[in-house]
Amino acid sequence: MRRLLAIALALFCLANGARAFLAVQQTVQIPELPTAIPPAYLSAMSVVWAVAFGACALGMWQARRWAPRVTIAAIVLYQANLWLNYAVFTRSPEAFERTGFSALLSVISIILIGGAALWCERKFAQHAA
Numbered sequence: 050m051r052r053l054l055a056i057a058l059a060l061f062c063l064a065n066g067a068r069a070f071l072a073v074q075q076t077v078q079i080p081e082l083p084t085a086i087p088p089a090y091l092s093a094m095s096v097v098w099a100v101a102f103g104a105c106a107l108g109m110w111q112a113r114r115w116a117p118r119v120t121i122a123a124i125v126l127y128q129a130n131l132w133l134n135y136a137v138f139t140r141s142p143e144a145f146e147r148t149g150f151s152a153l154l155s156v157i158s159i160i161l162i163g164g165a166a167l168w169c170e171r172k173f174a175q176h177a178a
Contacts, residue, residue, distance in 0.1 A: 051109055051172070054165040058106035058120065061127075062099050069095035086138045094134075098127055109169065117170035124162040128155045 072092040075082065084091075101123050108116030132155070139145070 050165060051112060051169045054120070054162070054169060055106045055109040057162065057165075058102050058109060062102040062106055065095045065099035065102060068092075069099060085140055086134060094130065098130070101127075109166075112169075112173060112176075114173050117166040117173065120166040121163045124159055124166075128159055131155070 069092040072088045072095065075084070076088040076092075105116060105120040105123050109120065135151070
């Protein structure tokens, strides 16, 4: 379970790294393209989340005792950041039609990642005792 969680966290890291790369690439190649979220903000936040999830993935892979708690905090803060971005930058009235599905995905990711992290924390505590 620990390694599966580490792989999932690494995928979150890669997805945010790719988003940062694409935001910078879009700014350079098509600077006049209007976007809902400013590309500089998007790339900066994506780098922050890539680093955070990368650290969590590494911590879980190495079975560090701090990793489960930090992972839970990271996934909750990440989802909160996504919802803040959604609330601040959404312009289209059609975007609110997918709010329910987005909320469902947020809850599922918090439950799965958070639950797996709690499971790992208990395993880490059993091995330490």
